[in-house]
Amino acid sequence: KMTEVAVLVGSLRRASLNRKLALALRDLAPEGLKLDIVEIGDLPMYNQDLDEAPPEAWVAFRERIAHSDAVLFVTPEYNRSVPAVLKNAIDVGSRPYGHSVWNGKPGAIVSASPGAIGGFGANHHLRQSLVFLNVPTLQQPEAYLGGADRLFDEQGRIANPDTAAFLTGFLQAFERWARTNPRL
Numbered sequence: 001k002m003t004e005v006a007v008l009v010g011s012l013r014r015a016s017l018n019r020k021l022a023l024a025l026r027d028l029a030p031e032g033l034k035l036d037i038v039e040i041g042d043l044p045m046y047n048q049d050l051d052e053a054p055p056e057a058w059v060a061f062r063e064r065i066a067h068s069d070a071v072l073f074v075t076p077e078y079n080r081s082v083p084a085v086l087k088n089a090i091d092v093g094s095r096p097y098g099h100s101v102w103n104g105k106p107g108a109i110v111s112a113s114p115g116a117i118g119g120f121g122a123n124h125h126l127r128q129s130l131v132f133l134n135v136p137t138l139q140q141p142e143a144y145l146g147g148a149d150r151l152f153d154e155q156g157r158i159a160n161p162d163t164a165a166f167l168t169g170f171l172q173a174f175e176r177w178a179r180t181n182p183r184l
């Protein structure tokens, strides 16, 4: 059986390096791992008042995550933390209380930045939420991609063969991780 992965990209801009990276990862993924980007830019900001009659976009998002086998976060770092749009998606999926779609869902994180630190701050702030949400998150290998503006060739593929090999290994580890930590 295929492992269906919901990919959440923490940037909304058209030319996003992280979106490009998510697409490159999709192409590098092993046969049993199917990566699909789930859009998060149209989710209304979480507001508990709306839980009684939730916006359609929230309902569709929660169902989409609930039906995926695993979740992969591909994110930039904003001010040493998680971009608000991604945090909002996490918050939306975590409610109503007791009905979080994250509970037990295996996950992994790739962070990328043109800077040298590779989004380490965002990567680890994200882990803090995922501990609480009971998302068993791949520990190794870690993926902090610095110099992300130089990652891609003209076709949007990972230009450096060593980086491509590293990411292929990351995805293989994630596939094993998702299979040994099946969603509840």
Ligand code: FNR
Pocket (backbone or CB within 6 Å): 011, 012, 013, 015, 016, 017, 018, 019, 076, 077, 078, 079, 080, 081, 112, 113, 114, 115, 116, 117, 118, 119
């Ligand atoms: C950034 N950027 C950034 N980079 C970084 O390495 N650490 C940081 O804390 C921040 N903070 C930050 C805040 C805000 C509001 C913006 C818009 C940007 C730069 C960021 O890494 C760069 O713009 C990336 O290209 C964003 O990712 P996408 O959109 O290309 O996927």
